[in-house]
Amino acid sequence: MTKRIDRRVMLRALIVLVIAVAAFIALGASGSPAIASTTDTVVAHSAALSNEAPSALTQDTTTVHATADTESSGVGDNRYVQQFINGIVFGLLLALASVGLSLIYGTTGLSNFAHGEQVSLGALLTFFFASKQEVSLPFLPVEFSIGWPLLPSALAAIAISAGTGWLQDRYLWSPLRRRRVSIVQQMIVSIGLSLAMLNFIQWWFGAERKRLTTSIDTRLDLGLFSIGQTTIWSVLIALVCLGGVGYFLLKTRTGRATRAVSDNPALASASGIRVEKVVRLVWIMATGLAAVGGILLALYDNAAAFDVGARLLLLMFAAVTLGGLGQAFGALVGSLVIGVAVEMSTLWIGTDLKYAVALAILILVLLVRPQGILGRAERVG
Amino acid sequence: MTDAPVIVDADDLYAGYLPGIDILNGCSMRVQEGELIGIIGPNGAGKSTFLKALFGLVPIRSGSVTLGDEDITNMRADELVKRGIGFVPQTNNVFPSLTVLENLEMGTYQRPKAFKAQWERIGELFPKLVDRRDQRAGSLSGGERQMVAMARALMMDPKVLLLDEPSAGLSPDRQDETFVRTREINRTGVTVIMVEQNARRCLQICDRGYVLDQGTTAYTASGQELLKDPKVIELYLGTLGA
Ligand SMILES: Nc1ncnc2c1ncn2[C@@H]1O[C@H](COP(=O)(O)OP(=O)(O)OP(=O)(O)O)[C@@H](O)[C@H]1O
Numbered sequence A: 001m002t003k004r005i006d007r008r009v010m011l012r013a014l015i016v017l018v019i020a021v022a023a024f025i026a027l028g029a030s031g032s033p034a035i036a037s038t039t040d041t042v043v044a045h046s047a048a049l050s051n052e053a054p055s056a057l058t059q060d061t062t063t064v065h066a067t068a069d070t071e072s073s074g075v076g077d078n079r080y081v082q083q084f085i086n087g088i089v090f091g092l093l094l095a096l097a098s099v100g101l102s103l104i105y106g107t108t109g110l111s112n113f114a115h116g117e118q119v120s121l122g123a124l125l126t127f128f129f130a131s132k133q134e135v136s137l138p139f140l141p142v143e144f145s146i147g148w149p150l151l152p153s154a155l156a157a158i159a160i161s162a163g164t165g166w167l168q169d170r171y172l173w174s175p176l177r178r179r180r181v182s183i184v185q186q187m188i189v190s191i192g193l194s195l196a197m198l199n200f201i202q203w204w205f206g207a208e209r210k211r212l213t214t215s216i217d218t219r220l221d222l223g224l225f226s227i228g229q230t231t232i233w234s235v236l237i238a239l240v241c242l243g244g245v246g247y248f249l250l251k252t253r254t255g256r257a258t259r260a261v262s263d264n265p266a267l268a269s270a271s272g273i274r275v276e277k278v279v280r281l282v283w284i285m286a287t288g289l290a291a292v293g294g295i296l297l298a299l300y301d302n303a304a305a306f307d308v309g310a311r312l313l314l315l316m317f318a319a320v321t322l323g324g325l326g327q328a329f330g331a332l333v334g335s336l337v338i339g340v341a342v343e344m345s346t347l348w349i350g351t352d353l354k355y356a357v358a359l360a361i362l363i364l365v366l367l368v369r370p371q372g373i374l375g376r377a378e379r380v381g
Numbered sequence B: 001m002t003d004a005p006v007i008v009d010a011d012d013l014y015a016g017y018l019p020g021i022d023i024l025n026g027c028s029m030r031v032q033e034g035e036l037i038g039i040i041g042p043n044g045a046g047k048s049t050f051l052k053a054l055f056g057l058v059p060i061r062s063g064s065v066t067l068g069d070e071d072i073t074n075m076r077a078d079e080l081v082k083r084g085i086g087f088v089p090q091t092n093n094v095f096p097s098l099t100v101l102e103n104l105e106m107g108t109y110q111r112p113k114a115f116k117a118q119w120e121r122i123g124e125l126f127p128k129l130v131d132r133r134d135q136r137a138g139s140l141s142g143g144e145r146q147m148v149a150m151a152r153a154l155m156m157d158p159k160v161l162l163l164d165e166p167s168a169g170l171s172p173d174r175q176d177e178t179f180v181r182t183r184e185i186n187r188t189g190v191t192v193i194m195v196e197q198n199a200r201r202c203l204q205i206c207d208r209g210y211v212l213d214q215g216t217t218a219y220t221a222s223g224q225e226l227l228k229d230p231k232v233i234e235l236y237l238g239t240l241g242a
């Protein structure tokens, strides 16, 4: 994966994107008054204090931010540009969450269904540390409040999440691999783990949406679109993290070894690479990044519930598959395409159809390019 | 046989991929330092499995492998690399999404400081790879991939080199080149154990040959003797063009 691929590949992604956008404009011509129907969520959303009304739970997460943006951006703004920007933002945050999924798939072959819960965990652990309300630990009857500022809370949440990645690989995935448990069986274990974690998180934090906001929350009006200050910071953080992953994979020795393991683990170990060590590192990175993604998405939505990750999981899989399974940069490209497509589609069709839109894009792209946008058709023989 | 010390001693190996199914049943091989060993045998005899078992990629169920005086049975591949064993697999022997240069870098993964010097040395041996260094290995031709695979193993500067059909898929002149090169590498003091389909060429250049059939090392003799052995001729060399 070098500099050469990028131009061709970006061009490809761009073409796909343009086609997708065109398809939705065409779809929109057939008309569907979706926007009006979604506005009332915002009220409920901003009115609620720390624990939102459980009814908000049934609302889709992107509904909330999509409308939050349209609401506060004044009249005369370009809705198309606005939704496009929202899509890019959402895509970048989605990429943070899904890049780890892609790395794990690449190095171990596992489709980790529990990755969504890692996203939720990051967001809710941040809430745990930052909340001024009473919180409690699982199994302990004492209630207390920590109330740290956001940054240290987030850092602690990321560290703990990364720790769960280490723990999982050390005591679960690595032993399964050593016993040569098949990939399908491992995948089923991950589905079970996903449900277990989902229930655990719900039991710990409850089913309500937890509010997560920053103090800097003014919106900047940039003519064609407006953007919240928190969002700008989120985008910057996402870019730094994704850039960091790219730098790691392309420019560091361990990163190149990671790509080598993705290509061919047996040959990697025959080259003297300690494959298990690389995989352990990948798990730590993947879960850490999922936490960052979860936190930023929660800030973007101003709240997080125990099932944010579970709701995102399908979009994450779509993004990873779309970009090219196992291609770390594919996750980024795929996420951007999905993000933009999903957000733009809300201009014409209901947000409830978000997954349908993602699925349609996924199928369209796979029909044209079965290996995904960045995936390469390997030569046979 | 000379009286050089034994470097690799595989004793009565039983090994296989799936539980309960042994592919190797009673393989033994004793290799002296500096020897060039050829392994021939029919398809599916277990030749590749034998090399993989030596290299810790297939679990050995009984028997032992020693390197010098150290027991290396079932040792992890990366530990074996550290001890100076290099392996070029028969298939999937490059990292397709890595560039040629990155592929070779993986050869010195454990000794990054040695990379520069080794790259210059190997570059002289394979000038073509220097031109192609930024190309993805997945886009190389089969022969070029074989070159990358061999070069990657040589980057480690191994004491013992295991080669699995290095001439497979090459044009006749390239095959010759591979055999000559293998011989050259061997002359620099590297012990080479190579599996070959091209039995005649292999036996011509090797010091000693092993015939592996149905998971057992059937017999061994010097390359020249095997070339003249009527049974070997009938079973493995073919009578055409003899
Ligand atoms: N990964 C694997 N899993 C299960 N069985 C395998 C595997 N690889 C090889 N085998 C089996 O082991 C036996 C020996 O295979 P091996 O590759 O060692 O043969 P070989 O002598 O190298 O043949 P060839 O000349 O065709 O390369 C075969 O019957 C094959 O089916």
Ligand SMILES: [Mg+2]
Residues within 6 Å of the ligand: B047, B048, B049, B090, B164
């Ligand atoms: Mg073979």
